[in-house]
Amino acid sequence: MKINTAIVDSPEYKYIVDMIEKGSSVLDLGCGNGDLLAILKKERGITRSQGIEIDEKAVYECVAKGVSVFHGDIDTGLSEYSDKSFNYVILNQTFQQVKKPDGVLKEALRVGGKVIVGFPNFAYAAARFHLAVRGRAPITKSLPYEWFNTPNIHFLSIADFRDYCKTRDITIEKACYLAKSRPVRFMPNVFALLGVFLIVKNEKEADRT
Amino acid sequence: MTDLGKVETQYFTFGQPPQELGLESGEKLGPVTLAYETYGVLNSARSNAVLVLHAFSGDAHAAGYHDGEKSPGWWDDMIGPGKGFDTDKYFIICSNILGGCKGSTGPASLNPVTQLPYALDFPVIGIRDMVNAQEKLIDYLGIQRLLAAAGGSMGGMQALEWMFHHSQRIKSVIPISTALRHSPQQIAFNEVGRQAIMADSRWNNGAYYAGSPPNRGLALARMVGHITYMSDRSMAEKFGRRLKDERSPFKFTADFEVESYLQHRGKSFVGRFDANSYLYITKAMDYYDALQGEKPQVLLGASDLKVLVIAFKSDWLYPSYQTQEIVRVCKIAGLDTTYCEIESQYGHDAFLLEIDEETHLITHFLERVNKGD
DSSP states (O other), rough: OOOHHHHHHOTHHHHHHSSSOTTTEEEEOOTTTTHHHHHHHHHHHSSSSEEEOOOOHHHHHHHTTTTHHHHHGGGGGGGTSSSTTTEEEEEEEEESSSSOHHHHHHHHHHHEEEEEEEOOOOOOHHHHHEEEEEESSSSSSSSOOOOOTTTOOOOOHHHHHHHHHHHHHHHEEEEEETTEEEEESSSSHOSSSSEEEEEEEEEOHHOOO | OOOOBBBEEEEEEEETSSSSSTTTTTEEEEEEEEEEESSSOOTTSSSEEEEOOOOTTOOOOOBBTTTTTTSSTTTTEEETTTSSSETTTOOOEEEETTTSSSSOTTTEOOOOOOOOOOGGOOOOOOHHHHHHHHHHHHHHHSSSSSSSSEEEEEHHHHHHHHHHGGGGBBBBEESSSSSSBHHHHHHHHHHHHHHHHHGGGGGGHHHHTTSSHHHHHHHHHHHHHHHHHOOOOHHHHHHTBSSSOOSOOOOOSBBBBHHHHHHHHHHHTTOOOOOOHHHHHHHHHHHHSSSSTHHHHHOOSEEEEEEEEEETTTTTTSOOHHHHHHHHHHTTOEEEEEEEEOOSGGGGGGHHOOOHHHHHHHHHHHHHHHHHH
C-alpha cells in the first residue's frame, strides 16, 4: 500500500481496509472528511459507498473527493435502509459519540452484512493512571480531549465491548488492537489505545429456517 | 472567471394540432412554444447537456446579458466559464416553464381558436406537464440523455419529476430547497397570494388583457411571497426597524424600510409577471406530488442515477425536513446520493445567494457524474 497521509494520521485505517473484501459495498457512519471511503474505493475497489457525516466542512471535503455523503446524524440515519443493504457498515471512532450506541449498532448489524467498530480504549494504561493515581479525567493519544470539550459521550474499554458482544449474541470475527501505529497482542485492554472489531450478528435458528 | 457576455432567447414551437401536448388533466394543448436559452457548446456525443430549471417567477434567461440590459440572468453567479455550471465543459439549457409568461405558452398567450388571450380558458397544468414540454425541447435539441437536471424551489420539483418519471433520460439530478410535495403551510401562503389577485376587481375572472391588469392584487401577492423567501434574521439585518424618512408623520404610508422594500418588490413585479400565470403556476406547485403514492423503488427500478440534494438551514418555506424526505426516498430506492444542509441566514432565497458552497458541491458532483465514477 502506498504511503498515504490519511493512513499515517489514522493508523487503524490500514487494518480496516484489510478487513474489507474487494468489490464490496460500504456504509461509513461518521465518515469525517471521506478519507477512509476514498482509500477503500482505490485500494479495495468497493462498488458502492456512502458516508454519513454531521460536520458541514467535512461534507464539503467528502464531495471534493468524490465520496457520496449524507449531511446528518447517525442516530436517525439508518431506518430507511432495508436489511443487508451494504456488505459492511463502519462505525470508526464514532461509536462512543452517538447518543444510543446500542440502538445504532443494532441497526448497523441489520443494514450491514458485517460491521466494523473502532473506538478508543478507556482502560488503556495511561488512562488508568490518570484516573486512579492523578484523580483526573483521562487524556491519552486516543482520548485527546478535555472533559469539557470532548465529543465522546460513552466510555468503554476493549473488555467492555467483548462482554457486550457476548450478551448481544454478536460474533467477533476479527479484532485488532493498536498502540500508536503498532498492533498490540499482550493484554490489549491495558496496552492498546484503540480497538477495531469486525463483527456479525449470529443468526437465530428461527431466522435460518 | 469571466461571464458569458451577450446571450439571446430562442423559441421552440411544437404540438401543432392534431399533435397537441397531452396534459396530466387529460386535456390537450397546442401549439406550445417554449422560450429557452443555451450556454456553452453541445459536444459531438451530445452527452454534456445540463438542464437548469427555474423557480416560480424565473425565466429562460438564466445567465449572461441580453442586449442593452445591465443586469444578467437570474443564476448568472452559477452559470458561465469556470462557474459551478461550467460552460467551458457543459452545455446548459434553461427554458421558461409551460404556463409561464416569459415567452413560453401560458394564459396570456393567444388562444388559436378565439384569437384572444387564453385567460381562464388555459387548461390546468401540472409540474409533470412542464417537464413533458421540456422533454420535447430536449428531443428537438437531439439530446438522448441529460448529464443533469438541476433547480431550486419549483425548479427542484421539476428536477424531481425528471428523476422519478424520466430517469432513463438523465444521469443525475440536483434538487435544491424543494419538496416532494407542498405542506399545508406552503399551500396556505400560495392561497393568500391567489386570493389577493382574485380580490382585485380588475382581475375580472381572468379577462383583463384588453384593459388594466390586477396590479394591486398581484403586487400584494408578491409582497407575501417575499416575506416567505427571507428569514427573520436576514430581514433584521437588512432593514432592522429603520424608518424610511425620520421626519415624515405617521399616516399609513411606508414608514419602515421593510415596508418600502416590500412595496417596491410588489410594484416592480407587476411589470414583469402575469397575474393569471401566478394563479396557474402556484396551483401546479400545490397539486404536485412527486410520488403520488407510488414506491420510489418501483418508479426508479435499478437505477444508476446520482443525486445531489441541497438545503439551507434558515429556509422555513421549504424546511430541511422536506429535503431530508427526498433523501429518505433516495435511500429507499438505493440511489447514490449526497445531501448537504448549508448554513445560511438568507432563508429560501439562499439558493440564489450562497454561491460559494453551491459552486463547490455542484462542481465536484458534476465532475464525478461526467467521469462516470
